[in-house]
Amino acid sequence: SPRPNRPGCMARNTMTVRHQPADYGPIMREIGGEFPRSSILVAHAVIDHQLELLLKIRLRSTVSELVLKTLFDDGALYGSYTRRVDAAQLMELIDPKTLRVLALIGQMREECVRDMHPISFEAGKIAECFCALRQTGRLDLKGKPGQRRLIFAEIVYELVQGLMMKSGNYSVLNADHTAMRASE
Numbered sequence: 071s072p073r074p075n076r077p078g079c080m081a082r083n084t085m086t087v088r089h090q091p092a093d094y095g096p097i098m099r100e101i102g103g104e105f106p107r108s109s110i111l112v113a114h115a116v117i118d119h120q121l122e123l124l125l126k127i128r129l130r131s132t133v134s135e136l137v138l139k140t141l142f143d144d145g146a147l148y149g150s151y152t153r154r155v156d157a158a159q160l161m162e163l164i165d166p167k168t169l170r171v172l173a174l175i176g177q178m179r180e181e182c183v184r185d186m187h188p189i190s191f192e193a194g195k196i197a198e199c200f201c202a203l204r205q206t207g208r209l210d211l212k213g214k215p216g217q218r219r220l221i222f223a224e225i226v227y228e229l230v231q232g233l234m235m236k237s238g239n240y241s242v243l244n245a246d247h248t249a250m251r252a253s254e
Contacts, residue, residue: 102223106189106196107182109219113226114151114179117172120233121154127237128161151176163236167206171229174199174206191218 101113125148126138133141141148148154155172158164164172181195191200200218203225 098223098227101226102220104219106191106219109222110175110178110182110189110196113222114175116230117175117226117233118151118154120230120237121151121158121172122148124163124233124237125154125157125161128163151179168229168232171203171206171225174203175226175229191222 097112097116101109101116103109122142126142129138129141140146143149148157155164155169155176158172159169178196178199181199182189185195189196191197197218200222204221
């Protein structure tokens with residue numbers, strides 16, 4: 071017999087609703103914001119969204135909309151960040167440098183989730199991942215000490231922009247992303 075729905079419990083067959091970004095300006099400003107944890111988590115979310123969009127666009131010509139929804143549901147074949155990164159690599163949608171950046175941002179996100187203590191771009195596992203990000207050679211960013219969060223935001227911006235260009239979804243990205251620097 072079916073279980074009755076209890077208050078505060080979600081029904082089993084509900085799909086996760088992902089919010090669609092309407093304006094990337096505030097999102098990019100938050101990534102360049104004051105708190106490293108929020109910067110990393112928001113960056114991870116926007117990158118995950120772009121990976122999902124890129125994969126859906128690639129698959130759309132061969133797969134129905136219903137199948138796409140099923141493929142990207144939680145726990146499904148492309149239901150997680152790691153699986154989306156793997157799929158993008160297998161479909162040759164990302165190069166080895168991008169793969170490395172995606173893996174490092176995934177590690178940073180995991181550290182944010184795992185460690186309840188304050189985190190910093192200046193110390194610990196986050197700092198190690200950040201230094202590895204800088205070594206990927208994606209941007210020639212020269213920053214003063216204490217500006218790692220802004221450099222991180224620039225790296226994320228470049229990555230998101232590249233994923234948008236591949237998916238054809240670049241019209242929503244504000245070409246002038248310097249607003250996050252203006253707040254400094």
